[in-house]
Amino acid sequence: MKNLLALLFIAALAALLLYVVANMPPMGDPENPTATHVIPRYLEGAEEETHTVNVITGIILNYRGYDTMGEVTVIFTALAAALAVLGRERRGRIYAYVDRSGVPSSVIVRTMVRFLVPLIVLFSVYTILHGEISPGGGFQGGAIIGGSMIVFTTIFGLYESSRRIPQKVRFPLEGAAVMVFFLVGVLGMVGGGDFLTYAWPKAAAALHPALVTWLTVLVEIGIGLGGAMVLTSILFCMIREEEEIAVVA
């Protein structure tokens, strides 16, 4: 009976959704309401106003900088929540999880990972630094660095990777995304503009035309480093085990 009721409810919902979809304007039509108000303004003005070739980056970092700053703060909050539940490892102690089972990781995989980690990191640096020209940017690049750290940690074990990426390196970089974003925003205020206007608008053009682009790249680097370190820290605090296996002075 309960199942039947649920099924009926879902069927009604599906019918409603299908009805709505059938009445939606065709995809990609320039006459659509979404495409007639704010989008032409972005497409025409973005390159001139934000100095980024990739309009998406211009929109998320410049026009909608407040939103993106909120998102970056959300990622940071996720780390804070994970640490609040699981706790950060104590400094100077080294923990093990995956490498505790007594099964050493495969030599073949180790050699391959050693060979591929530089490439993965280089590719993510490219993704971060070219965010204003080609697709990609801080979030994507940070996630790819996070992926390389994940594979490094799972193959070489938490013992190795928490020594190579010690807490004193991760700790200042976790907040880098929010901090850099905030500082660049304040820079706009110092120059007489509003928060997040990317440098003092009058002086910037006189000083150097590419200054705004460089500030955008700076924010991308901050987001990338911060995101990567947040992911690494979340992974570390998730795979850590309470029992310590070694103490480093």
Added chain:
Amino acid sequence: MGTALNLVFITLLVATAILAVFARDLLAAVIIFSVYSLIMALMWQRLQAPDLALTEAAVGAGVTTVLFVVTIFKTRRREEEEGE
């Protein structure tokens, strides 16, 4: 022709979503969910959104899958057989 391609992608998407929901083994659900992310990235590419495709491929298929697997190994793996 392009419509047929989109249809196949959407079929795959719906199939993976349903399989992931109905899998009793949580590990299987997570692994099938990573396939969902892969197909979703393909869909973003068809919609000409490279930024989102990159994000979905990197975050959805890569990082979240491993984090979910870690979480499952930290907790119980089988779904609780309750009632019935």
Added chain:
Amino acid sequence: MAKDIVAGALCCVGTFFFLLGTTGLLRMPDVFTRLHPSTKCDTLGACSIIIGMAVHSGWSWELPKLVIIACFLLLSSATCGHAIGRSALRRDIPYWRKKTGEVEGGDGS
């Protein structure tokens, strides 16, 4: 025109090997034997389609990128096949033998 023919032929070869890999994946009896078609046929299929696309693109910046993707796929699929096989071996998953017609090895769990 010759470029397109070569690219098309490579694509057809790649698709054929993909179909072969899928057939093997469905027909083989256990995870170790399934590794064989997946590592060999899928790698060759993917690489030949990617090289076909490189031929199609001609002398452009896409060519080296496609070659990198193909080389990377060659390395990673071999390593992934090994990783999966090793984890199956370590987990004592029984492997299929012909003699008895049933599984043995491992502890039969």
Added chain:
Amino acid sequence: MMDDFLTVIALIISLNAVICLYRAAVGPTTQDRVLGVNIVGTKALVVVVLVTFIQTESFFLDVALVYALLLFVVTVAVSRYLEAEGWKEVA
């Protein structure tokens, strides 16, 4: 002409991926599922490359590279977890 041909190839490969999904869905062991994901991912990568040339937007090749990198990461990390943990297979 060439675009239609490439679309047909992409279509065949995606249908192929639907069949491979069977292995990922029902594969008796978890290793079978990981293998299925790897294979579907390889096919998706090839489809990304094909769609790049169908839509003639070369920057999608970056997406293909990310696919290749992340497939390696996921397969290796998950199979390492499977081999190192003390889980007995509950077939």
Added chain:
Amino acid sequence: MTGDSAVRKKILLTCILFLFWVIFTATLALYDLVLGAVSSALVAVLTVALLGRALDPRITPMVLLRLPVFMVRLIWEIVKANYDVAKIILNPRLPIDPRIVEYRTYLPDDLPRTVFSDSITLTPGTVTVELTGDMLNVHCLCPYHQEGLAGLERLVAWLFGVKKEGPARGAQETAFAAEGGAGSLTAGRPERGGEV
């Protein structure tokens, strides 16, 4: 490793990474080249901090020169492997007789062994499922597949310039011992700051 050769290795790694950077960015503009030089040097330094070394000592200019020839021969082997597997898969009776054999290799270091076992995985009917020390456990689809291993080993030995020592050792079938040769948690752990 002396300081001088470490710096040279780092510079070589930077050059290789810079090549990849140019391919990624797909331009030759001055701004991108400068950015690429800086970031590949940065990635090289980070890699050394993370992995403890720049490049595997087995990678020498000779190996890089011989690599294309090796690749061509390997691709030929892969094509043959696919023909072989295709015959087996398309045969309605599925004539397989799988087994796990042991193969003792004379190749010395991690990198040659890795290249050898990856080549095994890509060539006819064989998948390397375990590598402990110089012992490879190879899953063969049919018994006759293990005959190709010796030739492949010679090919890899040629690539790395390794001379063969001692009597020939063939492949032999054994039951796989799960605990054999597996190191424990503390075995072989490098000192702080060493290579991983």
